[in-house]
Amino acid sequence: MQFSDLGLAAELLRAVEEQGYSQPTPIQEQAIPPILLGQDMMAGAQTGTGKTAAFTLPLLQRLLPQANNGVSPARHPVRALILAPTRELAAQVWESVRTYGQHTMLRSTCVYGGVSIDPQMKELQAGVEVLVATPGRLLDLVQQRSANLSQVQILVLDEADRMLDMGFMPDLRRIIGLLPAQRQNLMFSATFPDDIKKFADQVLKSPVRIQVAARNTVAELITHSAFKVDPLRKRELLANLVRLRDMRQVLVFTSTKLSANRLSRQLERDGFNCAALHSDKTQGERMQALADFKEGKVTVLVATDIAARGLDIEQLPHVINYELPPNPEDYIHRIGRTGRAGMTGEAISLVAPDEQDLLQGIEKMLKKKIPMQPLPADLLDGQPARHAGRAASRRLAAPAREPSAAVQPALFGAGDQTASVPGKRRPQQIAALFLPPVVAKQD
Numbered sequence: 125m126q127f128s129d130l131g132l133a134a135e136l137l138r139a140v141e142e143q144g145y146s147q148p149t150p151i152q153e154q155a156i157p158p159i160l161l162g163q164d165m166m167a168g169a170q171t172g173t174g175k176t177a178a179f180t181l182p183l184l185q186r187l188l189p190q191a192n193n194g195v196s197p198a199r200h201p202v203r204a205l206i207l208a209p210t211r212e213l214a215a216q217v218w219e220s221v222r223t224y225g226q227h228t229m230l231r232s233t234c235v236y237g238g239v240s241i242d243p244q245m246k247e248l249q250a251g252v253e254v255l256v257a258t259p260g261r262l263l264d265l266v267q268q269r270s271a272n273l274s275q276v277q278i279l280v281l282d283e284a285d286r287m288l289d290m291g292f293m294p295d296l297r298r299i300i301g302l303l304p305a306q307r308q309n310l311m312f313s314a315t316f317p318d319d320i321k322k323f324a325d326q327v328l329k330s331p332v333r334i335q336v337a338a339r340n341t342v343a344e345l346i347t348h349s350a351f352k353v354d355p356l357r358k359r360e361l362l363a364n365l366v367r368l369r370d371m372r373q374v375l376v377f378t379s380t381k382l383s384a385n386r387l388s389r390q391l392e393r394d395g396f397n398c399a400a401l402h403s404d405k406t407q408g409e410r411m412q413a414l415a416d417f418k419e420g421k422v423t424v425l426v427a428t429d430i431a432a433r434g435l436d437i438e439q440l441p442h443v444i445n446y447e448l449p450p451n452p453e454d455y456i457h458r459i460g461r462t463g464r465a466g467m468t469g470e471a472i473s474l475v476a477p478d479e480q481d482l483l484q485g486i487e488k489m490l491k492k493k494i495p496m497q498p499l500p501a502d503l504l505d506g507q508p509a510r511h512a513g514r515a516a517s518r519r520l521a522a523p524a525r526e527p528s529a530a531v532q533p534a535l536f537g538a539g540d541q542t543a544s545v546p547g548k549r550r551p552q553q554i555a556a557l558f559l560p561p562v563v564a565k566q567d
């Protein structure tokens with residue numbers, strides 16, 4: 125099937141062509157025709173499937189009859205509202221709206237928190253047909269009478285499951301209460317837990333239901349592997365993998381902001397170009413980190429799940445789970461950052477003893493075993509290195525001098541766990557053995 129078979133207008137086909145897309149993706153094939161007909165939709169699709177174009181192209185087309193170049197703001201009311209859970213995703217969706225709408229007269233903008241509200245107020249007051257927003261900032265703007273939603277004809281809820289996970293349900297309900305009852309509703313969600321199904325039943329009217337293959341079945345091109353490793357040696361292993369395998373662009377996931385910050389600082393000290401991405405960073409810092417990573421100025425981007433959700437990084441070859449996600453579905457979202465658009469990708473998990481259950485949960489969901497890799501030889505022995513990267517390099521030049529059997533069990537998996545002699549460990553290693561596992565907390 126070709127894009128031209130989908131009934132899209134010439135100005136949109138031109139924009140698609142300029143993007144170099146030769147064929148619609150499965151979600152685009154299935155979603156575009158019913159959206160063009162004005163139907164509601166509930167689509168199960170993840171980032172990487174082409175879902176943004178699947179809703180943006182027909183949405184723009186439905187607004188084309190009202191496109192105009194009038195100067196009066198009254199001629200540009202908000203007609204389509206796209207809600208997204210995070211600032212990064214909102215910014216990315218807006219970029220698609222601008223790209224696909226570049227040959228139309230439709231105006232658009234994007235509003236999210238963490239940045240000054242004044243420019244957003246001005247943009248809205250000047251009038252836009254398509255508004256991409258995160259829920260909280262949108263409500264602030266409504267309260268300040270800068271956003272008027274009374275003429276919205278199309279509502280898109282992107283990554284609806286994540287919006288609910290992030291506690292946006294009350295905000296979403298308030299926003300929906302401000303919209304005209306007569307409108308088209310499009311909901312995109314990677315997963316469909318019960319609360320999403322209930323919410324969809326309340327919001328959507330006789331929706332067309334679409335499910336495109338989840339990333340775990342699509343992304344055959346992703347290789348999964350795991351290392352069993354003592355938590356104290358994860359950083360060393362990570363540095364070792366990045367350095368020895370010459371990884372140029374690697375996205376590393378931690379479960380908390382604290383852990384992301386700490387790891388990023390340590391890796392900087394180890395000599396890597398590194399940045400952290402999480403919700404405590406300012407919007408400017410987040411955008412900068414992402415831009416540097418995309419441009420290759422940053423080799424290792426350490427991110428939490430929420431900050432990384434929906435990121436579109438072309439041809440990202442490596443994703444490393446430094447800490448496993450508490451929810452197996454987040455593993456799919458994480459690895460969905462790689463193996464995109466036909467490229468091969470690699471997902472590596474560093475699994476501590478107290479994360480075995482999480483690994484099993486992921487394997488159950490994937491319906492396959494993740495193969496365990498043997499630890500690199502220079503990590504089999506010795507103590508955790510203070511500066512992992514440099515230590516790894518030094519070891520390459522000269523074999524470690526401390527191949528003590530007593531400390532070997534600091535790593536398990538490749539070594540013999542029964543050979544454990546805790547009495548010979550460093551105090552912090554012993555403490556790590558007896559401390560309760562850190563409860564993985566999302567930011």
Ligand code: AMP
Binds near residue numbers: 148465
């Ligand atoms: P999305 O799932 O919307 O985040 O899109 C994932 C990536 O696929 C983005 O980089 C899009 O530019 C790209 N993309 C979208 N549609 C197509 C298509 N028909 N052919 C090739 N790439 C596409």
